[in-house]
Amino acid sequence: MRGRRITQLTALLALNPYFLYFGSRSIYQGGMKGLCVPGLNCYACPLTVFSCPIGSLQHSFSLLSGKVKGYVSRGLGALLYVLGSVGLVGVVVGRMPCGWICPFGFLQDLLYKVPVPELRLPRRAAWGRYAFLLGLAVIVPLLTAESWFSRLCPMGALEGGLFLKAVPPRDPLPPTGWFFWMKIAILLAFLLWFMFSRRPFCRAVCPLGAMLGACNRISLYRMRVDREKCDTCGKCRKVCPVDIDIFENPDSAECIRCLECRRACPRGAITGGFRAL
Amino acid sequence: MKDARKKSRSIRRAWWLLAVFAVAIGLSLIWEGPRTVYAHAVVICLDCIGLI
Ligand code: SF4
Ligand code: SF4
Secondary structure: OOOHHHHHHHOOOHHHOOOHHHHHOOOOOHHHHHOOOOOOOOOOOOOOOOEEEEHHHHHHHHHHHHOOOOOHHHHHHHHHHHHEEEEHHHHHHHOHHHHHHHHHHHHHHHHHHOOOOOOOOOOOHHHHHHHHHHHHHHHHHHOOOHHHHHHHHHHHHHHHHHHHHHHOOOOOOOOOHHHHHHHHHHHHHHHHHHHHOOHHHHHHOOHHHHHHOOOOOOOOOOEEEOOOOOOOHHHHHHOOOOOOOOOOOOOOOOOOOHHHHHHOOOOOOOOEEOOOO | HHHHHHHHHHHHHHEEEEEHHHHOOOHHOOOOOHHHHHHHHOOOOOHOOOOO
């Protein structure tokens, strides 16, 4: 197995190590649950010990909506904390956690290996993730105090919904209704899509990818393409999980800094590294 | 020469932003940011699992 796959697998286990759940049947309540990790890993998953930044972001805006009296200042505190946590990571490594840590990105990489014809996404699909960030993760919670991105999130359906149905917690859950099944249908549709397109969720939907990707242009870690060496042969694009020509724009907000292109380039034209360290 | 100046400006900008985000986390403590995130994370998020 290659280094990136080993890292992705290790990250999956490191983010979800709470196997004591199978005995206790109650989710982890320790202090680490207050830490937002830069990856889409549902905090309703019984095995996880961290927080989802997008779930927490929506919760901040729900509190800021003022619909729950006396919690607006806490909403501001949570918002500063979430933005600070994501921003710190973004300014140092940009979107690199997407390529190396995020379990949902890992799942997409694995499913794309299924040998079916490729369905290419148009470039403008990237606007989708900004729309989801602004619409479902910011504006809707601010207006309704409800977390609609979480309600539709396929990772929540997978890690939270299905898992908790299969291994229920000690305290009984509310009964399953049509909404639960709609969420499962959304999950199945995405899983199918992951086989045909390269990381479609990351490119067109994920609000966290939108936030981290915006940092690619300013981060300390940068990709570089030596124009003297690059002959635009396109071998980099063939292996790229997000289907981009890195030589066109090394700071692209799409790039998840997985470094697959660096390995694939026969001329050694692509490098990545920290600028000021 | 111009390139080097541009590069060092952008590195400085990154360090400034790093400081800004660190200050944001520091300020968040005043309004119990981490504790608010924690309190929400330790109950099963019914939104996330579709049992609303
Ligand atoms: S963009 Fe993809 S890899 Fe990055 S956080 Fe979102 S789901 Fe994970
Ligand atoms: S351009 Fe290179 S580093 Fe960026 S996502 Fe594609 S393969 Fe990975």
